[in-house]
Structure formats: structure tokens, C-alpha cells
Amino acid sequence: xxxxxxxxxxxxxxxxxxxxxxxxxxxxxxxxxxxxxxxxxxxxxxxxxxxxxxxxxxxxxxxxxxxxxxxxxxxxxxxxxxxxxxxxxxxxxxxxxxxxxxxxxxxxxxxxxxxxxxxxxxxxxxxxxxxxxxxxxxxxxxxxxxxxxxxxxxxxxxxxxxxxxxxxxxxxxxxxxxxxxxxxxxxxxxxxxxxxxxxxxxxxxxxxxxxxxxxxxxxxxxxxxxxxxxxxxxxxxxxxxxxxxxxxxxxxxxxxxxxxxxxxxxxxxxxxxxxxxxxxxxxxxxxxxxxxxxxxxxxxxxxxxxxxxxxxxxxxxxxxxxxxxxxxx
Numbered sequence: 230x231x232x233x234x235x236x237x238x239x240x241x242x243x244x245x246x247x248x249x250x251x252x253x254x255x256x257x258x259x260x261x262x263x264x265x266x267x268x269x270x271x272x273x274x275x276x277x278x279x280x281x282x283x284x285x286x287x288x289x290x291x292x293x294x295x296x297x298x299x300x301x302x303x304x305x306x307x308x309x310x311x312x313x314x315x316x317x318x319x320x321x322x323x324x325x326x327x328x329x330x331x332x333x334x335x336x337x338x339x340x341x342x343x344x345x346x347x348x349x350x351x352x353x354x355x356x357x358x359x360x361x362x363x364x365x366x367x368x369x370x371x372x373x374x375x376x377x378x379x380x381x382x383x384x385x386x387x388x389x390x391x392x393x394x395x396x397x398x399x400x401x402x403x404x405x406x407x408x409x410x411x412x413x414x415x416x417x418x419x420x421x422x423x424x425x426x427x428x429x430x431x432x433x434x435x436x437x438x439x440x441x442x443x444x445x446x447x448x449x450x451x452x453x454x455x456x457x458x459x460x461x462x463x464x465x466x467x468x469x470x471x472x473x474x475x476x477x478x479x480x481x482x483x484x485x486x487x488x489x490x491x492x493x494x495x496x497x498x499x500x501x502x503x504x505x506x507x508x509x510x511x512x513x514x515x516x517x518x519x520x521x522x523x524x525x526x527x528x529x530x531x532x533x534x535x536x537x538x539x540x541x542x543x544x545x546x547x548x549x550x551x552x553x554x555x556x557x558x
Contacts, residue, residue, distance in 0.1 A: 308338040319521040329525035350393025350444035361491035366502035376544030382409040390470030392442035397423035399539030400450040406509035419466035426476035427453040441472025447511040459483035
């Protein structure tokens with residue numbers, strides 16, 4: 230899943246990590262959707278079944294737009310049933326999250342459970358007792374708006390595919406930014422190295438190991454990178470979207486090394502200050518509304534604190550979009 234999403238500050242639940250590159254060291258595919266299927270949920274009532282002809286029409290548009298095909302009539306009928314349920318769900322999300330646009334996305338034929346299993350690979354987040362805490366920074370002179378994309382510190386949006394490897398993309402994004410901060414050069418780093426080779430575990434919690442497409446944690450991935458010596462380039466160890474391969478890490482091709490990492494305070498001014506001072510941050514969020522998200526600033530009236538998706542925090546704004554303060558991931 231690839232994305233560039235704006236979140237209002239009122240809804241983000243997160244842990245944030247700064248990755249620091251040692252001196253030795255040298256990303257839903259966009260949000261463009263056919264206007265014919267944008268906001269197909271307009272006028273639907275939460276408790277009213279979608280009219281069959283209307284739902285069939287939207288399902289036909291959905292299949293054409295996202296090149297969907299199914300192996301049997303039974304599978305087609307089942308996916309249509311799921312699609313109709315997601316139309317109603319998108320309508321509910323639109324009411325609960327009015328500053329964003331919700332509707333048909335490439336994920337509209339997946340149940341919430343399937344979406345979670347395929348794309349939301351963040352394991353239960355528990356910070357180690359000895360985790361470094363980022364120092365408190367001054368916040369008096371922070372810019373009103375800030376975006377590392379405008380400064381060249383962020384690679385183009387990447388697509389994790391149907392693999393719960395979001396944690397690896399969050400990790401490489403933070404390290405790409407730190408590497409840019411240290412060297413002035415943007416280098417795309419290998420998520421596949423983390424997917425194939427990182428099996429770092431929390432010794433205090435069973436089942437917490439980083440496990441490729443079955444999930445992982447950014448702090449564990451930083452620990453792995455410290456122990457392995459660094460990460461290879463994306464082009465030297467390209468992403469495949471699967472975890473069925475063997476580890477192909479070549480230490481001689483390391484291009485970015487990690488000196489240390491630290492945990493940022495959840496105070497929003499400190500988040501902004503660390504973002505400006507240290508570069509893009511690895512962030513954990515709750516992504517329950519993301520299956521139906523098309524665009525805008527997501528600020529649901531109700532937001533779970535269960536963290537299930539790893540992303541990259543690249544900027545913030547005060548009134549640049551929709552007139553509300555926001556973070557950009």
C-alpha cells in the first residue's frame with residue numbers, strides 16, 4: 230500500500246522514532262481516483278441497503294478502474310457483497326471524518342480483516358526499557374508549515390503491495406531522511422533487506438519478532454540495522470512484496486549506517502521540533518479509516534488508540550489544507 234495522507238493533530242496515535250546516521254554512511258498508489266467513482270456514498274443512509282442497480286453500476290466502475298477480475302462466479306458474487314458493505318462503511322466514515330473524502334478505493338472488495346492482514350503489519354508496539362529518549366527541544370521559533378518533501382529528503386511514494394511490511398517502509402523512510410540530513414544526498418534504501426533478514430525479537434515478549442509480510446516493529450528494525458551494520462540500496466536489493474526468499478544481504482554494499490535511534494515525546498510541539506531538527510520520523514498510527522480514504526485531512530470524531538500501521542511523518546501544517554492543523558504522513 231502506498232500513500233500520502235494528511236492527518237489532523239486531533240487524531241494521530243503514535244510512537245515516533247528518530248534514526249541517526251553515523252558519519253561513516255555515504256513509500257494506496259496516490260489518491261487519484263476516477264471522478265465517476267469518487268464520493269459514491271453521497272446520500273446513503275447508514276442503515277439503508279444500497280440499491281442493487283446502483284451498487285452494481287459502482288462495482289462495474291470499480292472493476293474497470295482497478296482492473297479487478299475474479300476466478301469464479303462465486304468469488305465475484307462474494308466480492309460484490311463485500312463491496313456493497315464497504316460502500317455503507319465508507320458512508321459511515323464520511324460522516325465520522327468529514328474533513329477527508331471517503332469512498333471507493335482499490336481496497337473496496339476486501340473485508341476489514343483482509344485489509345488488516347494484507348497491509349497493516351505493525352505488531353503490538355512495546356518500547357524496550359532501555360530505549361533512548363529524545364532530548365526536549367526548544368519550540369519557540371518553529372516554522373508555521375514544514376515539509377521535508379520540499380527539501381528533497383523523501384523518496385517518491387513506495388508501494389508495499391499485499392504484504393504486511395509497512396514497518397520496513399517506515400524504517401527505511403526515516404533512515405533515508407537521516408542519511409539525507411547527514412550527507413545531502415537522497416538514497417532509496419532496501420525494505421526487502423528488512424523483510425528477508427530482520428528477525429529481531431523483544432526477549433521480554435513472546436511472538437514479537439519481525440516477520441516479513443506478517444508484521445514487525447520499527448524499533449526492532451532499527452536494532453537489526455545497528456547489529457547488521459546498515460542497509461543496502463533499493464536497487465541492489467529490490468523490493469519483491471513477498472517474504473518467501475532467503476536473506477541476500479551483502480555487507481560490502483551497505484550505503485547507510487545507523488549510529489543510534491531515540492523515542493520522541495508525544496507532545497505535538499516536540500514532534501514538530503524533532504521533525505524539523507532531525508528529519509522525517511517513523512510513526513505508528515491507527516489506520517481503521519484508511520481502507521476508504523481518498524484524500525483530504527483525516528480527523529475522525531472517534532479514533533482508536535490501537536496502533537496497526539507504520540508510516541513516515543514528513544511534515545506538518547497549520548492552515549494550509551482544510552483550515553486545520555495537521556501532520557503529513
